[in-house]
Amino acid sequence: MTHACRPAREDGLLRLKTFVPRAGSAYAKSRNFDLGSDDRSNVSVLSPYLRHRLIGEDEVVRAVLSAHRISAADKFIQEVCWRTYWKGWLEQRPSVWSDFLAELERDQDALREVPDMATAHAAAIAGETGIEAFDAWAKELITTGYVHNHARMWFASIWMFTLKLPWTLGANFFYRNLLDGDPASNTLSWRWVAGLHTQGKHYVARAENIRTYTEGRFDPAGQLNEAPDPLDGSEAPPATRLKTPMSVPPGEPIVLLVNEDDLTPERWPIDAAQVKGVALLPTDTSHPGLAEHVLAFRTAAIADTAARAERFFGCPVMSLATAEPDGAIALCRAQGVEKLVTAQVPVGPSRETYDAFVEKLGGSGIAAMEVRRDWDSAFWPYARAGFFKVKERIPETLERLGLM
Numbered sequence: 001m002t003h004a005c006r007p008a009r010e011d012g013l014l015r016l017k018t019f020v021p022r023a024g025s026a027y028a029k030s031r032n033f034d035l036g037s038d039d040r041s042n043v044s045v046l047s048p049y050l051r052h053r054l055i056g057e058d059e060v061v062r063a064v065l066s067a068h069r070i071s072a073a074d075k076f077i078q079e080v081c082w083r084t085y086w087k088g089w090l091e092q093r094p095s096v097w098s099d100f101l102a103e104l105e106r107d108q109d110a111l112r113e114v115p116d117m118a119t120a121h122a123a124a125i126a127g128e129t130g131i132e133a134f135d136a137w138a139k140e141l142i143t144t145g146y147v148h149n150h151a152r153m154w155f156a157s158i159w160m161f162t163l164k165l166p167w168t169l170g171a172n173f174f175y176r177n178l179l180d181g182d183p184a185s186n187t188l189s190w191r192w193v194a195g196l197h198t199q200g201k202h203y204v205a206r207a208e209n210i211r212t213y214t215e216g217r218f219d220p221a222g223q224l225n226e227a228p229d230p231l232d233g234s235e236a237p238p239a240t241r242l243k244t245p246m247s248v249p250p251g252e253p254i255v256l257l258v259n260e261d262d263l264t265p266e267r268w269p270i271d272a273a274q275v276k277g278v279a280l281l282p283t284d285t286s287h288p289g290l291a292e293h294v295l296a297f298r299t300a301a302i303a304d305t306a307a308r309a310e311r312f313f314g315c316p317v318m319s320l321a322t323a324e325p326d327g328a329i330a331l332c333r334a335q336g337v338e339k340l341v342t343a344q345v346p347v348g349p350s351r352e353t354y355d356a357f358v359e360k361l362g363g364s365g366i367a368a369m370e371v372r373r374d375w376d377s378a379f380w381p382y383a384r385a386g387f388f389k390v391k392e393r394i395p396e397t398l399e400r401l402g403l404m
Helices: 009-022 025-030 047-051 057-065 070-091 095-113 115-126 132-144 149-162 167-177 183-194 207-213 292-313 326-334 349-361 374-382 394-400
Strands: 254-258 275-280 317-319 339-343 367-371
Touching: 009 025, 009 047, 009 057, 009 292, 025 070, 047 070, 057 070, 057 374, 070 183, 070 374, 070 394, 095 115, 095 167, 095 183, 115 132, 115 167, 132 149, 132 167, 149 167, 149 183, 149 207, 167 183, 167 292, 254 292, 254 326, 275 292, 275 326, 292 317, 317 326, 326 339, 349 367, 374 394
Parallel strands: 254 275, 254 339, 275 317, 339 367
Antiparallel strands: none
16 A cells, blocks of 8 residues: 545545554554555554544544454554644643744754755755665655654654754654644654653664664664754743633524634534535645645645535535635625634644634624534643643543544
């Protein structure tokens, strides 16, 4: 199986169905092996679909538990929950995202001012460092938009501790090129490797580990810094309180506002009979330099969502040309609706776009509200410290959600 991804919910569901038989002990035994870009049979490659919620975490876990006991599938389910943990953690510490953007801007300025750094950075993102494994992963990333999870950890470690490049530039390189590039999962994973997420606990890429888990394809013996200190940085701020989940008043007509972070409005916690229209925001281009394959995937996924929404809700569906509210306001007025409803918009570029959108609603008489999925409401309150607090709650939380 290759990892070429068609940006449609149907493709995500098919990949899930194909992967389910391997989601138990077979996944646990083989998941850490990077078998090469032509063989991803040991992993699910569902992350681009989960990132945009073309499929839901609950759907994935339900399908896996229909075929495996939780004891056999726990490693895979934990991987799904890691993504949820990152999202919930950042939701309660939004300043970490704004701090990342500020530090990234400073490091990008340094690239223009420090020739040696600029040269090293250019070699790294082109896959021309002379470290064969690293270079192969860089080229795979910019060509396909995907890199195996274990390889991402090795790559980030080499970037920071061997090549001595700023972590923010590496996180930005990943975000701009990954089909599953996510503000929370990507940014916080880089912080984790650096030793910034859990102070002093960093991840070190070792030649022997790379040789073992690439089955000898790569062996960077003598090329890596295998005894680095973690990066210095301030401790993360304390967790803030999560917003109280909202629900749409029964019987009130609504128009849905859909953005690329949650592309299955037919699965939102709403009454479909209340939906009188759907407006879809275009892909967010506020983060500069997004790769063409990333933009193409997101744009096509939004088009797939528009087609599904029209079939499911049987009402007018409008794909907005810009993130300005005029089109959505016109749709609401045409349908006699005074409320725009969206799934909770997570911290990141989409949050910034949404907040600006809502502010521009101004005196239009159209109110905006967000609803939260049950999965997020169940898991996010545990994402206040380390992953262990989420991990230990997985069985009881899945049971409470009716998934086991």
